[in-house]
Amino acid sequence: MSGLIPQHFIDELIARADIVEVLGHRIQLKKAGREFKACCPFHGEKTPSFTVSPAKGFYHCFGCGAHGTAISFLMEHDHLTFVEAVESVASMLGVDVPRDESQRPTRKFDELFELTRKIELDFQAQLKNHQPAVDYLKARGIDGATAKRFGIGYAPSGWSHLLDKFGTSKEATERLLAIGMIIRKDNGQHYDRFRDRLMFPIKDSRGRTIGFGGRGLGNDEPKYLNSPETVLFHKGRELYGLYEARQALRNIERLVVVEGYMDVVGLARHGIDYATATLGTATTDEHLNRLFRICDEISFCFDGDRAGRAAAWRALENALPQIRDGRQIRFVFLPDGQDPDSYVQENDASAFEKEVHEAVPLSDFLINELCAQVDMSSVDGRARLAELAKPLVSRIPAGVYKELLIERLADSVGLSASKLDTILAKDVPATRQDKQTATTRLRSRPQGGTGKPSIVRRAITLLLHHPEAARKLHVERLAGVTKPGTDLLRDLIETVHAEPNMSTAGLLERYRTHEEGRHLGKLAAVEIPTAEDFDAAAELTDCIGQLELAGERERISFLIEKERLSSLSDDERGELRGLGRSSA
Ligand SMILES: [Zn+2]
Numbered sequence: 001m002s003g004l005i006p007q008h009f010i011d012e013l014i015a016r017a018d019i020v021e022v023l024g025h026r027i028q029l030k031k032a033g034r035e036f037k038a039c040c041p042f043h044g045e046k047t048p049s050f051t052v053s054p055a056k057g058f059y060h061c062f063g064c065g066a067h068g069t070a071i072s073f074l075m076e077h078d079h080l081t082f083v084e085a086v087e088s089v090a091s092m093l094g095v096d097v098p099r100d101e102s103q104r105p106t107r108k109f110d111e112l113f114e115l116t117r118k119i120e121l122d123f124q125a126q127l128k129n130h131q132p133a134v135d136y137l138k139a140r141g142i143d144g145a146t147a148k149r150f151g152i153g154y155a156p157s158g159w160s161h162l163l164d165k166f167g168t169s170k171e172a173t174e175r176l177l178a179i180g181m182i183i184r185k186d187n188g189q190h191y192d193r194f195r196d197r198l199m200f201p202i203k204d205s206r207g208r209t210i211g212f213g214g215r216g217l218g219n220d221e222p223k224y225l226n227s228p229e230t231v232l233f234h235k236g237r238e239l240y241g242l243y244e245a246r247q248a249l250r251n252i253e254r255l256v257v258v259e260g261y262m263d264v265v266g267l268a269r270h271g272i273d274y275a276t277a278t279l280g281t282a283t284t285d286e287h288l289n290r291l292f293r294i295c296d297e298i299s300f301c302f303d304g305d306r307a308g309r310a311a312a313w314r315a316l317e318n319a320l321p322q323i324r325d326g327r328q329i330r331f332v333f334l335p336d337g338q339d340p341d342s343y344v345q346e347n348d349a350s351a352f353e354k355e356v357h358e359a360v361p362l363s364d365f366l367i368n369e370l371c372a373q374v375d376m377s378s379v380d381g382r383a384r385l386a387e388l389a390k391p392l393v394s395r396i397p398a399g400v401y402k403e404l405l406i407e408r409l410a411d412s413v414g415l416s417a418s419k420l421d422t423i424l425a426k427d428v429p430a431t432r433q434d435k436q437t438a439t440t441r442l443r444s445r446p447q448g449g450t451g452k453p454s455i456v457r458r459a460i461t462l463l464l465h466h467p468e469a470a471r472k473l474h475v476e477r478l479a480g481v482t483k484p485g486t487d488l489l490r491d492l493i494e495t496v497h498a499e500p501n502m503s504t505a506g507l508l509e510r511y512r513t514h515e516e517g518r519h520l521g522k523l524a525a526v527e528i529p530t531a532e533d534f535d536a537a538a539e540l541t542d543c544i545g546q547l548e549l550a551g552e553r554e555r556i557s558f559l560i561e562k563e564r565l566s567s568l569s570d571d572e573r574g575e576l577r578g579l580g581r582s583s584a
Contacts, residue, residue, distance in 0.1 A: 123153025
């Protein structure tokens with residue numbers, strides 16, 4: 001019975017399990033964009049219609065309608081019970097399943113977090129005994145207080161420091177392996193991953209250490225080494241220094257994305273607490289989503305050299321779908337050969353802040369870079385500029401920002417904005433048009449009836465596909481709504497508020513034993529557009545707005561009916577007036 005396994009364990013398991021890994025052991029998956037495809041294992045077919053979405057933790061077959069999470073897959077495919085399926089996924093992640101509510105749920109994620117914390121403290125103790133590491137920090141201008149704030153430590157040289165200290169049993173060794181601190185050789189022996197390195201703990205949004213970045217002190221390559229992807233640490237999601245920034249600042253007005261942890265620490269040393277770094281990857285959608293949930297102004301800070309400009313361009317491309325009115329994305333280019341750490345040391349904090357204030361807006365950077373690629377003095381060159389801009393502009397969600405950018409581009413090309421708009425709209429790849437049709441389909445209401453139940457359904461579908469879109473919804477707005485399904489919608493929104501990192505699969509597992517579970521599974525399998533300019537949060541807010549209005553209308557007709565029966569109380573009369581229907 002699922003009741004014996006604590007819900008929070010299942011939540012965490014689903015959040016950390018990689019559905020592609022679970023299914024990939026059993027069927028042959030092929031990457032297709034952000035998803036994976038396979039021939040469906042549940043019905044005979046020759047062309048793949050079985051789709052797996054790693055982001056949602058969900059699979060769906062367009063042929064036979066089979067769908068579900070990693071857990072449901074194991075239940076159906078391997079004919080496991082729920083508990084067996086949970087155990088199977090947990091063992092892949094190297095954690096044990098807590099057996100019942102009364103038993104304190106140790107020996108799972110909590111235990112791994114406890115281990116990373118112990119290792120972090122050990123590294124800090126090691127730092128005190130290793131003068132060359134302390135000297136290095138001093139030479140980089142990092143004082144004791146800053147080192148302490150970021151929990152900087154030292155991993156000793158040798159091959160088995162952690163192994164000897166924390167790998168004293170077979171189980172303990174497995175845990176070190178699960179968090180990526182040791183490496184297993186072919187002969188089954190192990191050795192420490194980080195040796196003779198300054199160690200920077202990487203924290204999740206709750207301040208728990210989920211991995212480490214190591215800066216080599218000797219000539220060891222690579223100079224910078226990060227923890228590998230583990231059950232705790234996902235590079236595409238985490239940002240170094242974000243937790244520390246939120247601790248340091250009550251109100252974050254802007255964030256600067258820099259390239260490495262030394263930059264974050266170096267800037268913090270000089271009082272600039274709003275820097276954060278990706279961990280050896282380009283900025284992902286998920287990074288940007290996290291950043292924009294904190295503030296509306298993001299600046300990317302890069303070297304002024306060629307590599308820096310190339311990295312900035314990649315960041316620009318990734319940021320386009322995230323552009324919204326009111327959000328600012330800008331680029332800081334430091335003088336050639338400088339990084340934020342060296343720049344702030346050579347100059348000072350105010351010089352760096354000046355650079356940030358004078359950062360190049362995304363639109364300027366985009367237009368300047370494109371103009372530099374063509375001969376703007378020729379008609380052909382300007383036509384080419386429009387061509388180059390087309391795929392980029394198409395990724396920006398519709399809105400004032402997009403319109404202004406098109407106007408500015410039109411200026412550069414020497415066309416009217418409407419003319420350019422027509423050119424940009426033409427020949428957009430078919431997939432995008434398909435998705436737009438799908439959006440229209442999703443938006444259109446069924447003929448006849450008021451269509452209101454379908455708004456609830458649409459809201460639930462959107463929320464299931466994009467749980468993060470519900471984070472900022474005000475559930476109180478649904479107070480007066482009595483449409484069928486509203487309670488479920490409210491419940492789902494509250495679940496996302498309580499567990500902001502909930503995925504589609506996580507929500508489905510929450511409702512596995514509820515009556516609504518089957519219904520939700522079907523809605524999660526409905527195809528909805530995944531175009532990059534599709535704004536689920538805006539769509540969802542729109543649904544809530546419509547429901548709120550519908551709720552008001554319901555209330556008004558109720559009050560008018562009461563008025564007609566002359567049974568309106570004074571309060572209700574006031575309410576009716578407040579709703580814009582003056583009662584006589
Ligand atoms: Zn199928």
